[in-house]
Amino acid sequence: MSIDLRNETDAVIDLEELHDCAAFVLDQMRVHPGADLFVGVIDEAAMETLHRQWMDLPGPTDVMSFPMDELRPGSADEEPAEGVLGDIVLCPTVAARQAADAGHTMDEELLLLTVHGILHLLGFDHAEPDERREMFELQRTLLLTFLAGLGRSGAAVRIKPPSGE
Numbered sequence: 001m002s003i004d005l006r007n008e009t010d011a012v013i014d015l016e017e018l019h020d021c022a023a024f025v026l027d028q029m030r031v032h033p034g035a036d037l038f039v040g041v042i043d044e045a046a047m048e049t050l051h052r053q054w055m056d057l058p059g060p061t062d063v064m065s066f067p068m069d070e071l072r073p074g075s076a077d078e079e080p081a082e083g084v085l086g087d088i089v090l091c092p093t094v095a096a097r098q099a100a101d102a103g104h105t106m107d108e109e110l111l112l113l114t115v116h117g118i119l120h121l122l123g124f125d126h127a128e129p130d131e132r133r134e135m136f137e138l139q140r141t142l143l144l145t146f147l148a149g150l151g152r153s154g155a156a157v158r159i160k161p162p163s164g165e
Contacts, residue, residue, distance in 0.1 A: 001026055001033050007041040011092040014107055015041075017150075021111045024146045025118045026085075030074030034082040037121070039114065040089045047091040062094040063113040065120035073122050088117035108147075115143050 074080030099109035126132035
């Protein structure tokens with residue numbers, strides 16, 4: 001599995017932890033081991049540009065996902081397809097504000113947003129109440145299981161919708 005990360009900001013980001021989180025989620029979701037994922041960390045100006053261009057919404061947001069080959073999670077009965085999963089972009093300054101409001105760290109918020117972004121790449125959405133419930137329960141389980149594997153309880157991490165949702 002190829003997971004490429006790039007921090008294009010001055011923020012101090014634990015890219016190794018983001019990589020490990022992404023790898024964990026892809027494994028748990030049974031994404032093909034040959035799938036490709038890119039995670040970029042960008043500043044507010046770049047995020048605002050993408051947010052306007054792709055969502056026609058003003059201002060920066062916390063995370064955006066750009067699916068490529070529309071890969072879906074694998075199952076016990078079906079081999080997952082190989083291909084390019086897509087790109088996720090994260091904005092650490094927006095994440096830091098949300099983390100402060102939620103009472104956890106920016107690093108935990110970035111992990112949460114990484115999980116959220118990957119689930120969007122895999123076709124999950126939260127436009128309808130039942131979709132929202134399914135996605136956010138899965139997001140919570142994945143994040144808390146990942147944090148537990150690091151020896152962190154995740155008790156301080158409050159799972160709530162990303163900004164604008």
